[in-house]
Amino acid sequence: MIKSTPLALSAVLLTSTTFSAHAGVDISHMTSGHQHLHHYDSYAVYEERVIETPQAMEVERRMAIVHEDDQGDVEVDAVSEVEGVEYDDGDPIEDFNRVIFFFNDMLDAMFFTPICKIYRGVVHDEIRARVSYVLRNVREPVNFANNILQADFEEAGITLGRFVTNTTVGVGGIFDVGTDWGMPFERQDFGMTMASWGIGEGGYLMLPILGPSTFREAPGIAVDIALDPMTWFIPSDAVAITYARAGAQGLDDYNEVQPMLEDLRKNSLDFYIGVRAWYLERRRSKVREALGDSAQPADSPVPMDFPQTADYPTPMN
């Protein structure tokens, strides 16, 4: 997304800026703003170009001083090129998030990581895998509801088919027969549904205990709970089952990300930043995949000397 906006200039800025002349710079397209410096004979031409990607906002500013003499001849006196980079971490409340992160990290070390290690040590690989499959199957109605809300009726049919097949033939979801029968698993949640409606991510949000999220995904969790038929009619004596399921789901989810967290704790330059970068890219990739967009990231490295159409800059050195 590229948009041009005039850059407000003050005489103070101009007089205090040292210009260096760059030969051969084409300023014909830099007409997005004019400001007269002295009467009618000299003026500054300036342009601000903003390039936005989900990860970064690049601001490119260029400026030229143009002199017009009595005959109307134009002479470009000096051109300056200023580059500004404003990477957006997507983390508007970082200070708050860091406090919660610190708190979560203590809970991790004291409870969640030990519990997870015991779970892995005591329960066999194969049984843990089956537990994952059962939990995944129990959640299929939520996937179905989100398929419908996204108006993806084809995928909704697949989800329904999977649920019926895996619950019956797959013995309550212990075996994923659906995948073998051409109905592959696809996790859907209300955050993805909101993304499909064009609602933006809204910034990184660290939730207590639950961990990394965004302002879009966090309310989505509540909606997903409301969409789950299992939560609609809970007899008073079956509340324990609901808690047990939530606990098992939490353990299963944590078990999946725990090795990566350990890796980041050891290897990232700043643990908080490392987790944020990894979570946001992981979430964006999952949303892209769930919405059937290309599973490729928006941007990636290209060879320096490669003919390219992308906006990617080439080095100046």
Next chain:
Amino acid sequence: MKKILLLLCLLCASNPSWGQDKAAEIYMQNLGDQVVDILSSYSASSEVTHERLRSLLESNFALRDMGKFALGKYWRQATPSEKNEFQNLFRLSVVDHYIHRFETHTNERFDVVASRNEKDGAIVVTSDLMRPSGPPLRLDWRLYRTGGHFKVYDVLIDGISMSITQRSEYSAVIRKEGNGLNGLNRVMQSKWNARGH
């Protein structure tokens, strides 16, 4: 065998409209097999393993271009000596990172599944890392063919781009530390030292 490979390369090169790139698939399968072979021939912690993995990565990964990308626009604002220092630290940390990853992934099999050509000229080779426990891990490799050779430009682990994750991390550290690329270099250097190198 080499003749067949060459023939395949020529066939693919002459038909860019194909949705798949056999030559790139063969290249990736070969690279993956070499990694598996190195890991199974020597003990994982040995010097030889590290040395062989390092040279394999350095000759097949476009580390300079990856490093430049990971800095985003901060690259332009840096001095040549800062850039050199960064590229050196970047190379060390990436190689170290992958060696560490590979080591924990012994007893695995690497299978190329498919490939496709992207609009920007990249070739994406999809592969599965078959693990003894758990479902296969999906790895997507973004390759470019430059100067007659394939080079790896990005690795997506289960859809997560390493390059973009790195760029987010580096640019956040640069802003937190202040002092431009130099600030990042200091943090990377102390991380490197702290890891016992």
